[in-house]
Amino acid sequence: MTDAEITMTELDDNLPQVLADEGQEDALVFLPHASQEDGTPVFSQSTKSVLKRLGKDGVKTCLSADKDKGMSFRDERGLEWLGPVIWIGTALYSSNSEAVSIALNVISSYVYDMFKGRERETVAKLTVFVEKTKKRSATRITYRGPVSGLAELKTAVTKACEKK
Amino acid sequence: MTKQMIDVDALLRKFDDVAAQAQRLAFPVRDIALQRKQLEETLVLCEELRAAKRGAIAADRAELANILLGFQSVARALAEELRMWVTMRDGDPHAAWTALVIAQQHAHLALRTPMSHSGIEEYVRRLDMIEQTIFPGLVFASAGFEHDIGRCSICDKKFDTCEHEEGMIYCGQVCAEVDFESLRVDHVSIVESPRDKRCYARSFEGDDGTLIDVMTRLPVRSAIPHDGTEPAAPDRDAKVGRGRRVEFTMFVNETPPGVSR
Numbered sequence: 001m002t003d004a005e006i007t008m009t010e011l012d013d014n015l016p017q018v019l020a021d022e023g024q025e026d027a028l029v030f031l032p033h034a035s036q037e038d039g040t041p042v043f044s045q046s047t048k049s050v051l052k053r054l055g056k057d058g059v060k061t062c063l064s065a066d067k068d069k070g071m072s073f074r075d076e077r078g079l080e081w082l083g084p085v086i087w088i089g090t091a092l093y094s095s096n097s098e099a100v101s102i103a104l105n106v107i108s109s110y111v112y113d114m115f116k117g118r119e120r121e122t123v124a125k126l127t128v129f130v131e132k133t134k135k136r137s138a139t140r141i142t143y144r145g146p147v148s149g150l151a152e153l154k155t156a157v158t159k160a161c162e163k164k
Numbered sequence: 165m166t167k168q169m170i171d172v173d174a175l176l177r178k179f180d181d182v183a184a185q186a187q188r189l190a191f192p193v194r195d196i197a198l199q200r201k202q203l204e205e206t207l208v209l210c211e212e213l214r215a216a217k218r219g220a221i222a223a224d225r226a227e228l229a230n231i232l233l234g235f236q237s238v239a240r241a242l243a244e245e246l247r248m249w250v251t252m253r254d255g256d257p258h259a260a261w262t263a264l265v266i267a268q269q270h271a272h273l274a275l276r277t278p279m280s281h282s283g284i285e286e287y288v289r290r291l292d293m294i295e296q297t298i299f300p301g302l303v304f305a306s307a308g309f310e311h312d313i314g315r316c317s318i319c320d321k322k323f324d325t326c327e328h329e330e331g332m333i334y335c336g337q338v339c340a341e342v343d344f345e346s347l348r349v350d351h352v353s354i355v356e357s358p359r360d361k362r363c364y365a366r367s368f369e370g371d372d373g374t375l376i377d378v379m380t381r382l383p384v385r386s387a388i389p390h391d392g393t394e395p396a397a398p399d400r401d402a403k404v405g406r407g408r409r410v411e412f413t414m415f416v417n418e419t420p421p422g423v424s425r
Contacts, residue, residue, distance in 0.1 A: 036310070042310060045330070045341075046330075048313070048323055048324055048330070048341070049329040049330040049331070049332075052327060052328075052329050053329055056327070070312075071312075071313075072310045072311065072312060073310065073311055073312070073313070074308060074309070074310050074350060075308065075309045075310075075311065076306065076308045078306040078353070078355045078357060078358055078359060079355075079357035079358060079359050080355075080357070110329070113276075113331075113332060114330075114331040114332070116275055116276045116280075117271075117272045117275030117276060117280075117285070117288060118272055121357055122357075123357070
């Protein structure tokens with residue numbers, strides 16, 4: 001098993017605006033990984049179960065997609081956990097900074113439960129965007145590494161949230 | 165104590181006997197006839213544990229169902245290990261590999277049940293050791309799929325409307341999302357760690373254009389079993405540039421261990 005790799009990239013070029021549902025600005029937003037040719041958003045397969053787990057733990061979430069227009073889910077058959085792409089808006093962090101920490105703990109615990117007994121050989125991949133105060137700019141943090149290293153991602157995300 | 169509990173207790177005592185005997189015979193030097201007989205007995209035990217688990221599920225006894233899932237998983241892992249030794253001695257290393265992978269999958273599942281203890285961890289390590297020492301290094305494949313929202317294997321509701329989480333154990337059953345209406349292959353990659361090690365390169369093209377079995381290193385006409393038709397002979401024209409033809413199993417269409425359908 002390789003060590004955890006955490007990459008932080010500053011994105012300052014007019015990012016597309018991420019709009020949480022009205023009244024959900026303080027929610028953790030799940031973004032698609034990609035889109036199909038017809039524009040249908042593609043989320044990671046893990047997204048649905050992570051949303052359920054977070055909901056049970058009282059973390060407010062929302063999916064950045066129009067359910068009526070359809071969505072698709074990508075299932076990678078490698079021994080690699082492809083986590084959701086998460087957007088942390090300024091409204092969420094300023095109103096409830098604890099939620100970010102709880103969310104990352106919950107995700108880490110879900111992945112651990114899912115791969116118990118194979119934690120050493122399982123690679124987790126997760127991307128988190130932290131919105132900056134300046135509109136349409138963000139820090140992108142990507143994690144690729146062992147399930148046990150997800151705590152390091154939490155430290156990096158917290159740092160990015162505090163920096164902005 | 166209820167009659168059902170007495171039956172379960174007896175079944176778990178039987179498990180102890182059968183599992184001990186299966187472990188005693190899980191060596192390549194043991195008599196193959198004894199191994200075959202033990203394999204059959206262990207598979208019968210698996211069915212009995214499965215039936216008992218279904219009874220526990222029907223009675224909504226989640227804790228008992230989870231324990232029985234653990235015993236069932238270990239019994240199946242032991243059976244598959246025996247099958248591995250038997251099929252290997254029968255001269256079918258691909259069937260032996262498949263049996264080993266299934267044994268590992270069930271042993272890993274047992275680790276996630278209340279039955280999990282250091283003995284199971286040790287058994288998982290034993291299977292890993294067999295993989296590393298008995299079989300050659302293999303090249304694995306992994307297919308990526310895109311699909312719509314399927315149904316929950318636990319409650320049969322649309323997967324985004326129920327509370328069950330994929331991969332978690334509920335009352336003796338592993339939750340999976342199944343029955344997609346639209347499913348398409350997005351890509352196929354060569355990976356170091358596939359989710360299913362039964363997806364691997366089974367043969368490759370040698371210098372003279374013949375296909376070589378990755379296990380035996382003997383020439384094969386086709387490594388992939390066909391539907392009764394005569395497999396095509398290796399085709400030298402199939403070479404593209406300086407590449408070589410490789411035959412893979414890309415995907416095994418089975419629900420994961422512990423998923424009830």
